[in-house]
């Protein structure tokens with residue numbers, strides 16, 4: 001009678017009705033499946049690796065009905081590299097200390113790669129025991145997390161809630177969950193690698209574009225070692241270039257290494273990793289330098305010998321190696337394929353920059369040599385034409401007088417250009433000495449303006465001074481300061497149309513002063529405001545400018561002079577509305593700086 005339902009069916013014997021127990025099991029399975037699906041969706045919602053791992057541990061605890069859970073990630077050697085827990089508070093976690101080393105029951109799980117179910121961990125003979133402060137735990141269910149047959153970690157559930165131990169059913173469900181967890185870990189790993197690769201490519205692009213701006217070899221060498229450190233997040237790097245006869249490597253720059261006494265250091269081809277790179281024509285890494293006791297390395301800034309290094313060749317083409325970049329680590333370590341490829345890509349870019357700078361230097365050397373050679377004959381022409389001009393009788397035909405005046409004026413201009421060229425070379429080679437003296441700023445500016453006034457008046461321009469501050473005593477090299485001033489004022493005069501206005505003003509700041517030269521000339525478009533400080537850069541002549549001659553050296557010289565005095569020079573301008581050249585110099589130039 002019990003089995004007869006209200007509507008008169010005999011449920012037990014009917015083919016349409018399942019026994020109660022089966023219905024319950026089916027229902028439970030449906031619930032579990034639903035819970036598994038929710039759990040799977042939950043763990044694939046994140047992409048950040050750390051968050052995915054934490055979510056797996058949390059979800060496993062809920063899904064598996066345990067008080068605690070943990071996810072241990074293992075490397076190919078079976079060593080636990082990260083251990084994420086759930087159910088234990090942060091303070092408890094800190095009290096427990098270091099993650100488990102993978103002995104005892106965890107070790108068995110890692111080693112065998114099979115699920116493990118234990119009713120009471122604290123009594124199991126295979127246990128290695130809990131560390132102090134570990135909360136007491138009894139039942140354990142552990143399953144491997146594997147991907148394509150490779151165990152990447154283990155999932156542990158402990159203290160089954162509401163029951164003494166985990167069942168075979170729990171085990172089956174957790175195995176299913178672990179499969180999804182492995183995919184989530186792999187996805188997050190791939191995402192991490194992809195983001196890192198993207199990040200590195202971006203850093204590489206930024207660093208190489210910085211290399212492209214260097215024009216001075218020493219500056220470029222230094223940039224290369226600094227960038228190499230930055231790229232691989234390592235504390236030290238060195239740049240070695242082969243000498244001309246290719247008989248040894250010379251240290252050109254270093255970062256994070258102790259400077260040797262001489263400042264220059266060489267590596268022999270026989271006893272160095274760089275030498276081996278040259279022979280093998282490929283990058284070499286040394287994960288542990290303690291095995292290379294015969295090879296000498298420059299000590300790192302902490303005084304210690306580098307423990308690992310990676311050396312990549314700098315090649316101008318497939319066969320032609322010109323040097324190496326070495327990066328060092330304080331700890332022994334392996335270098336991944338990606339790291340090697342990254343440094344190699346950087347070395348290729350460095351090679352291009354080194355070649356560019358070498359050619360640039362050759363050109364500069366050639367120019368300064370030519371300028372030197374031209375100087376003597378030009379001085380002779382200048383002097384002779386000057387003499388000729390002053391000794392010619394006034395009654396000569398006008399065209400003849402004009403010709404001599406032309407020779408004289410143009411030889412003066414040529415001479416000024418040569419002087420600029422030589423000056424810039426001297427500045428760049430650091431062959432200029434500053435002679436400091438105490439002067440009053442306003443009086444030198446006034447005196448310089450006074451000498452240039454006829455030039456402005458000749459073009460119907462006004463030159464005014466606006467000194468709001470009282471006297472400003474400064475210590476600087478008067479001659480070099482005037483040189484900057486004359487350069488800027490001559491430009492203002494040259495590029496401002498006839499009848500224009502030029503204003504000199506200055507302000508005093510706490511440690512420095514600023515001098516502004518403002519004109520109402522054609523102005524300089526924003527994209528050219530930095531370029532005009534490059535050598536030989538000249539803007540296309542403005543239609544209103546009467547003067548179109550020049551060498552494109554005035555501004556680079558002025559900026560270099562300012563920088564050598566620990567100052568700055570820049571321009572603020574709106575095209576069509578005039579320009580303001582701003583010069584900032586310290587009130588007290590420090591003589592040691594020179």
Ligand code: ADP
Nearest residue numbers: 491492495532538539550551552553554555556
């Ligand atoms: P140069 O005057 O010999 O060409 P500079 O290095 O002094 O060389 O100047 C570089 C370029 O900057 C000039 O060719 C000119 O186009 C621009 N320039 C410099 N000063 C001014 C200014 N006051 N107004 C407008 N353009 C200027």
